[in-house]
Amino acid sequence: MSVEAARAKFQSYLSEKGLRVTSQRLAIFDAAFAQKEHFTAEDLLEHARKIDDSVSRATVYRTLPIMTESALLREVDIGRGEKLYLASTGSTQVAQVVCVDCDRIFEISAPFMEWYGSTVSSKLGLKPVSQRLQVSAQCIAFRERGSCPNRTR
């Protein structure tokens, strides 16, 4: 799905739900879809303000759930204090591989995850809605050199 299509989808979603298409929401959308990596709410605020400096932190936090519900963003919670977000490319069958040292996150498609989730929950008679797989791993640089180039801590 192209960015243009996603933008149209966002506007449709808002209208259908009786929500309003505001300049702030569009700025937040544009800022989110300009990111190439995972971003935090704070990152998003910063970038959205470059597009429309009237955007407030509160509006970012209020818009994030809307974009998540409309499947335009994927929320990624790897157990740090803050949540991460990523513009959704369509697939929900994605696993996060997090380097134990540098905290870099690699997203990889995992089409077999669906089968996995249903296998697992059918044991309990539950109907799976979504599944998340998170793998902690040592990245190549860490294994070879004992530390990661991207390390921030």
Add this chain to the structure above:
Amino acid sequence: MSVEAARAKFQSYLSEKGLRVTSQRLAIFDAAFAQKEHFTAEDLLEHARKIDDSVSRATVYRTLPIMTESALLREVDIGRGEKLYLASTGSTQVAQVVCVDCDRIFEISAPFMEWYGSTVSSKLGLKPVSQRLQVSAQCIAFRERGSCPNRTR
């Protein structure tokens, strides 16, 4: 592994790491292993205080990572504000199935998860350390009646 064995393991772990075996740490251990379900740091504080009323919130928070690192507790983060913990019975190949309505957590063993993690991360040349699978699902009661008996929200 029995509770007695786990308690011994905890004391050994502390000694090996040059950490001290204090009455507070033992009270926290005992409180944790007396729980049958997932518990929060606050739950643990409350129960530990019944054993030793000198236990403080700070000590609970300082002891939790020690018990997690020594594999005596498993940390479960399902994206609520607070983290949950569970006395570890040994296996790390466990998936959490969370009911979307009542938030109940079912832990089920998932021995094939290890294979899954390595398959996934080998695509990136990473060495997997641990993996977590979380499945959101509708529980039986929710599907049949539209709401869960255990619902708290």
Add this chain to the structure above:
DNA sequence: ATATGTGCAAATCCTTTGCACGTGC
């Protein structure tokens, strides 16, 4: 004896919320 651990309360961090004003529809 002394390095660790502890309780307390304050501080932190991310996120949410109340309110008065602004603005799409």
Add this chain to the structure above:
DNA sequence: GCACGTGCAAAGGATTTGCACATAT
């Protein structure tokens, strides 16, 4: 016009931390 959205700053909730005192080794 008016319901919904917004910015601001304050509140919120979980967790962390600085410090002086206590204690395991």
